[in-house]
Amino acid sequence: MKKDLYILGIETSCDETAASVVKNGTEIVSNVVASQIKSQKRFGGVVPEIASRHHVEQITLVIEEALQIAKLQPKDLDAVAVTEGPGLVGALLIGINAAKAFAFANQLPIVGVHHIAGHIYANQLIQPMEFPMLALIVSGGHTELVLMKEHGLFELIGETRDDAAGEAYDKVARVLGLSYPGGPEIDRLATESDGEVEFPRAWLEPESYDFSFSGLKSSVINYKHNLEQRGEHVNPHHVAAGFQASVVDVLTTKTVRAAQEFNVKQVIAAGGVAANKQLRTSLEAKFKELNIPFYVPPISLCTDNAAMIAAAGSSMFESGIRGTLSMNGRPGMELVSWNK
Amino acid sequence: MIWLGIDTANIPLSVAIVKDGEILIEENTSMAINHSLRAMPAIDEVFQKTGIAPSDINAIAVSEGPGSYTGVRIGVTIAKTLAWTLNKPLIGVSSLKALAANALYFNGLLCPIIDARRNNVYAGAYRFENGKLTAIIEDGHFSLGELIGKLKSFKYPVLFIGKDTSLHKDQLIDELADHAVFAPIQFNLPRASSLIHAAQQFEEKVDIHNFVPEYRRIAEAEANWLKAQEKGNDHG
Incomplete structure (x- = not known):
């Protein structure tokens, strides 16, 4: 019988300090997240230096708690998986150096994980992955369509050319005077709205799976500006609803087209924006029509967490991938297949 | 041990x-x-x-x-x-104290300096007395002028320690004349x-x-936020 595999995951790429233990790449044993949202709210967004300072305050606490909840000692672990990139470099460095020190002291191998691979593998904590699989990753830092033909084999078929979807949400929320983070607020206003402003959709070239949200953001700003110039009232509900309808329409249409073109067996959505109700409902409805299984992990696994890093790290570990003590933060790291 | x-x-x-x-x-x-x-x-x-x-x-x-x-x-x-x-x-x-500990037996002020750009420094001043390092000027972030002003108020010669002292050597000599002493290279790391x-x-x-x-030093974003709070200009 095969021995169980226990991986400690560590994630500090943005504003969550997280640690988790995952068994066999599929089962969450513990999942601890210390969020900085209260502190960062003061600044209306994530300030990198503040994020790094908070990570140092929290890092050993979250690792300890993850081990305590798992009722495991370091010697019971098989490896440490840590987010190597992309993300805020100063923030990444806290998780990476804690992971290296922990691995060194306990003589464990270390695995550097790509943050997006983590978001994709969050899915494996819910149900087995089936290939070919299409993943839509939407968050404050990412908007990507990734095709996977098997474990550890990634093909980036589309990505944003400017703002990430979540970034556009935050910027539009700021224009509307909503509090940070803007995504959930816009989703709420849009859901309550009794009408919507018509905003453009950025389809780009007919064949393209890329995205663009900066034009939409500018349209919202211009619309508000023009109304204010004329002394007219801006209805934030209608603006939120129109903005969200545009984002959801483009994300849904391109994801559906890709799923059909590549004949996938499974579609998943991941990342903070995947928690958006309207996006979820829209994708669910379309894929139900097409009879393609569609999954979104629960919110706690959509937003940044370390369980997803441990899940991806498990697959990498089993493929023989190992990092070194000279691992550095890689803010612009590209998603590279580990199974070639 | x-x-x-x-x-x-x-x-x-x-x-x-x-x-x-x-x-x-x-x-x-x-x-x-x-x-x-x-x-x-x-x-x-x-x-x-x-x-x-x-x-x-x-x-x-x-x-x-x-x-x-x-x-x-x-x-x-x-x-x-x-x-x-x-x-x-x-x-x-x-x-800073660790740099001062490179040169414990100097009979005067030990002044470790770390450059903080735009003519600012992290610095402190220590005395080695009765086998102990005592802070005379607490570690802090100073403009070079501010630090020199503080150092001048003491009668002691000052030993500057740290590789960044070389960046400010001319100004320190101008202001402190023969009260300014510079550590040899092996004390500077x-x-x-x-x-x-x-x-x-x-x-x-x-x-x-x-x-x-x-x-x-407080993070820049936090300093700005505090300033806004003081003005009662809270957009939180």
């Missing part, structure tokens, strides 16, 4: 193992290489070369800053993670052995989980 010392607060990197009052190994470099590339490999190396196992050590001393924010955090993160997982006491030492010595002699162990760097 076996100590591990780590200093990554600024460009230099220093790692040492001191056993029963003797330096077994010390690695000092001063190259502009990211500490994340070099610090853990250097720590691994000092253990490998001495044949000491990480679990054999009795205490860890780390430079707690001030200095490069990212640099300080790398050393502090490594030290606190090692101390916590190995269950060993952790002692934090000011990066932070040394993990001095750090360990200072930790043994002058410091108490810290609460590991709550241990954070001494930045000696």
Whole structure:
């Protein structure tokens, strides 16, 4: 019988300090997240230096708690998986150096994980992955369509050319005077709205799976500006609803087209924006029509967490991938297949 | 008693193992290489070369800053993670005090300096009296003019320590004349052995989980936010 595999995951790429233990790449044993949202709210967004300072305050606490909840000692672990990139470099460095020190002291191998691979593998904590699989990753830092033909084999078929979807949400929320983070607020206003402003959709070239949200953001700003110039009232509900309808329409249409073109067996959505109700409902409805299984992990696994890093790290570990003590933060790291 | 010392607060990197009052190994470099590339490999190396196992050590001393924010955090993160997982006491030492500890027996003021750009410095002033380092000017972030003003109010000669003193040497001599003395090169790099010595002699162990760097400077975003709060201009 095969021995169980226990991986400690560590994630500090943005504003969550997280640690988790995952068994066999599929089962969450513990999942601890210390969020900085209260502190960062003061600044209306994530300030990198503040994020790094908070990570140092929290890092050993979250690792300890993850081990305590798992009722495991370091010697019971098989490896440490840590987010190597992309993300805020100063923030990444806290998780990476804690992971290296922990691995060194306990003589464990270390695995550097790509943050997006983590978001994709969050899915494996819910149900087995089936290939070919299409993943839509939407968050404050990412908007990507990734095709996977098997474990550890990634093909980036589309990505944003400017703002990430979540970034556009935050910027539009700021224009509307909503509090940070803007995504959930816009989703709420849009859901309550009794009408919507018509905003453009950025389809780009007919064949393209890329995205663009900066034009939409500018349209919202211009619309508000023009109304204010004329002394007219801006209805934030209608603006939120129109903005969200545009984002959801483009994300849904391109994801559906890709799923059909590549004949996938499974579609998943991941990342903070995947928690958006309207996006979820829209994708669910379309894929139900097409009879393609569609999954979104629960919110706690959509937003940044370390369980997803441990899940991806498990697959990498089993493929023989190992990092070194000279691992550095890689803010612009590209998603590279580990199974070639 | 076996100590591990780590200093990554600024460009230099220093790692040492001191056993029963003797330096077994010390690695000092001063190259502009990211500490994340070099610090853990250097720590691994000092253990490998001495044949000491990480679990054999009795205490860890780390430079707690001030200095490069990212640099300080790398050393502090490594030290606190090692101390916590190995269950060993952790002692934090000011990066300035550690430089002062390079030149303990100077009869005057010991003034370690770390450049903080735009003619600002991190600095402090210490006296070595009765076997102890006493802060005369607390560690802080000063304009060079401000620091010189403070130093002038004392009658002592001042020994400037740290590789960054060379950046300000002319102005220091202009202002302090023959009261300004400059440390020889071998005193100018932070040394993990001095750090360990200072930790043994002058410091108490810290609460590991709550241990954070001494930045000696509030983050810019936070300073702006506080200013806005004071104005009652709270857009939160």
